[in-house]
Amino acid sequence: MDIMGTTLRICVDDLETSVRFYERLTGASALRFERGGVSVAAVGCFLLMSGPASEIDVLRRVTATIAVKDVEETLTVLTEGGARIVAGPVPTPAGRNLIAVHPDGSVFEYADRKVVAGA
Numbered sequence: 001m002d003i004m005g006t007t008l009r010i011c012v013d014d015l016e017t018s019v020r021f022y023e024r025l026t027g028a029s030a031l032r033f034e035r036g037g038v039s040v041a042a043v044g045c046f047l048l049m050s051g052p053a054s055e056i057d058v059l060r061r062v063t064a065t066i067a068v069k070d071v072e073e074t075l076t077v078l079t080e081g082g083a084r085i086v087a088g089p090v091p092t093p094a095g096r097n098l099i100a101v102h103p104d105g106s107v108f109e110y111a112d113r114k115v116v117a118g119a
Contacts, residue, residue, distance in 0.1 A: 001077040002069035007047045009109075011060050015039050015050035022046050033093045042094075062099060065109040071096040074110045078102075 012018040019030045019041045026044030033040050038051035038059065049059055068074045071089045078100045079085065086107075088098030097111040 001074050004067040004069060005045070007042070007045055007065040007067065007111075009047045009049065009059065009062055009064060011049050011056045013050065015041060015048060018048050018050075019043060022048060031094075035092070062107050062109050065097075065111055068110050068112050070114070071098055071110060071112045074098070074112075078110075 010018070019032075022041075022043040023030055026046070028044040030041040030043045030048075032042075036055060038049050038055045041048045047065060049056065075085065075089060075098060078098075082103040083100040086099050086101055089096045090098070092111070095111055095113040097109055099107065099109050101107050
């Protein structure tokens, strides 16, 4: 399993104000999308999320997003190591992802950039 990088997940109340700050901080433009009632902006290594409390409370449990070369390979490594998969793998606008609970109880999202046709 190849880990390519990490994205820091930040739940915010005011997405527009936060996007302006993180765009200036990183020098990168935000990539925006919606997912399950949550507005998301990816800015550099930061993933900003804003939405209803019921959705955000779930997202706060995920420590970070780990970029991997291949989600399917990661699924195998995680399950063989004793992790519990709670979501995915599923296609997203940027590739595929899954959410796993590690044996120590920490929760991570793993994502690749393999876009599935029609996703």
